[in-house]
Every structure is written in C-alpha cells, then in structure tokens.
C-alpha cells in the first residue's frame with residue numbers, strides 16, 4: 240500500500256512553535272515537540288542537543304483533528320441532492336432514490352478527493368460509516384487513520400466483520416460495528432451487534448435522535464412520525480417487527496443494554512436535558528455534526544447543556560450528501576457561532592481528544608503527548624496569545640487556513 244501524502248521521517252525531528260496546545264488545560268508557550276516515525280516522542284521547552292530542528296515560529300501547534308462521524312463512500316453524492324432545508328424525511332427519500340445511480344469509478348474518485356481534502360485540513364483520524372467496506376483504502380492513501388464502522392440496517396444477516404485494529408507506523412486502519420438507527424434495526428439484532436462490538440476494543444456507533452420524525456415515530460404520533468413509518472414499511476421494515484421497548488429512541492436503546500461507555504451516539508439533535516444526563520451517566524459519547532444537523536433538521540444538539548451534564552462530545556462532518564466538505568474547522572466555527580457561550584478550548588477538545596475518546600482511541604489520538612500518533616497541525620497565527628490563540632484557531636477562516644501538517 241502506498242501512502243504518498245504522509246511522509247514519516249525515520250529520524251527524530253524537534254518541531255518548535257510559539258504556542259503548543261497539547262490538549263485541554265495544557266497550552267505551552269515556546270515549546271518543542273519531538274516526532275519520530277509517525278509518533279510523538281517527547282514535549283520539551285528546549286530542542287534536544289544535536290537533533291534536527293524545524294522552528295515553525297509564530298502560531299499554534301495542536302494535535303491532528305478527529306472526525307468522529309462521516310460516510311466517505313457517499314462522497315459521490317456531493318451536490319447531487321437538493322438542499323434539505325430541515326425536511327429530514329424528504330432528504331432521506333431523495334438519498335435512497337439517488338443511490339442506485341452509482342458509478343463505481345466516479346464514486347472511487349470522489350472518495351479519494353474527499354479523503355485528501357480532509358487530510359489537508361488536518362484530519363488525523365476518521366470514524367467512517369460504511370455499508371460496503373470499500374472506502375478504507377482512500378483514508379490510508381491520504382495518510383489519515385480510520386475506523387471503518389460496518390453499518391447494519393434492518394434484519395439482514397449480512398454481518399459486519401469482527402472488530403479489530405491494524406497499525407502501520409502511526410497510521411491505523413481499524414474495523415468496528417455500527418447499527419444504522421434504533422428505528423431501522425430490530426431489537427434482537429441491536430443486542431447481537433452490541434455484543435459483537437463489546438467483544439472488541441472499539442465502540443458501537445449508532446445514529447440517534449437525529450430528527451423530529453424519529454421522535455414522533457417512537458412516540459407513535461405526529462405527521463413526520465407517520466411519514467417515517469410509511470417509508471420504513473415500504474422498504475420492508477414494518478414497525479411491529481422492531482419490537483420497540485420504549486417511546487423514545489434513547490430509552491429503547493437503554494432498555495436493550497446498547498448504551499454504555501463503549502457506545503458512540505451520533506447527532507442527538509432531539510435529546511432533552513434529562514436525556515443528556517442519561518447519556519452522561521451511561522458514559523456514552525455523543526458526536527455532533529453541526530452543519531449536517533442544521534441543514535437536515537434545522538437544529539444542533541444543545542452542546543452547552545451536554546457539556547454541563549458531563550457528556551463526552553465529539554465532532555463529525557457527516558457525509559458530502561448533507562455537508563459541503565469534510566472540514567472540521569467549519570464544524571467548530573459553526574458550533575461556536577450557534578453557542579457563543581462555549582469555551583473555544585472545549586470546542587477544540589471536541590474535535591481532538593473528545594473524538595478520540597468517542598472512537599475508543601484516546602491513548603493514541605487527540606493529544607500531543609509521548610506515544611501519540613501524528614500528523615500534528617500547525618496554524619500560523621500572528622499576534623494572538625494565551626487563550627486568544629485558541630479562539631483565533633477555532634474562529635479562523637477555515638477556507639483560508641494555511642495549516643501545515645507535521646508527521
């Protein structure tokens with residue numbers, strides 16, 4: 240396998256920057272980070288004697304970003320669907336109708352372009368949902384580590400493969416288990432998938448409480464709920480085959496034992512404060528996809544309330560079918576626009592260690608510390624200092640970020 244965009248130097252190099260954000264609560268002024276063979280060896284105030292140096296100068300060095308939820312194989316749908324304008328069910332119907340128009344070579348090229356874009360925007364690790372298992376190569380080619388979540392939908396016995404991890408230097412290719420959503424997988428299978436995921440080292444990923452339609456479907460009321468019911472019925476997933484255990488999707492998954500410290504809940508737009516408390520006490524992570532959530536449903540989960548409840552938050556871009564690109568900078572910036580009371584450092588944490596924790600990889604990604612994987616990201620930022628530099632990093636123009644990758 241060739242990895243053209245990632246050149247790991249075998250020799251240790253000390254990279255110096257005016258500011259180094261190692262992770263939450265650890266912003267260092269004028270520090271050096273020694274990188275060797277795709278991993279951080281040490282963080283120090285002075286470069287070790289005799290070691291080759293790369294002084295990056297004014298700006299901020301930070302961990303590579305973690306995109307905890309995307310669907311790379313849907314990249315060929317970029318621009319193919321009309322803007323959803325909050326009509327979630329309308330969008331899902333459009334997407335299902337568009338997918339048969341699939342051109343294998345075009346789809347491959349679209350995945351390659353999207354993974355390269357994500358790499359250039361500083362993505363070190365991606366949690367990638369797949370129904371085919373055929374997109375992981377594009378991440379590896381772009382030098383981005385990935386967890387491929389094989390997604391189960393419906394009662395089909397088409398089983399996700401056994402979860403596992405494979406490293407090549409600092410580059411990870413891992414396999415994990417996903418279930419599409421509590422409204423599209425019957426209870427017996429939710430339990431079986433949770434058991435399969437729990438036997439491995441990585442979490443189970445599940446879309447949850449994304450739309451009003453999903454909430455109404457579980458509650459058995461409302462026009463959008465009926466629309467979802469009819470949609471699922473037409474696709475051979477009648478509601479009475481699901482064996483629902485509660486009138487909310489979160490309570491249903493809780494009743495099935497599917498929500499714990501090894502569960503990654505995605506979206507959670509419709510979760511109320513009491514639900515966020517439930518998620519926090521279960522120890523599950525929640526991934527927000529701000530641009531996709533806003534476009535598809537007109538809202539984004541209450542991030543300040545989730546943090547206050549103690550939920551581990553991650554960020555994802557979702558797919559190019561519902562988001563304009565795979566830049567986490569744009570997700571961070573939108574989240575801070577929607578919730579200006581959020582601390583920029585907390586938002587950076589979501590896009591780094593929060594995502595790594597959500598993917599079960601907090602010992603390898605999301606921080607600058609000995610043993611952690613690269614790439615690291617350097618943002619040239621003039622004139623900012625202290626806390627101001629984190630604000631500048633999060634609110635900078637994501638299209639204009641002249642960032643540099645350090646491997």
Ligand SMILES: [Zn+2]
Nearest residue numbers: 310368446557
């Ligand atoms: Zn998704």
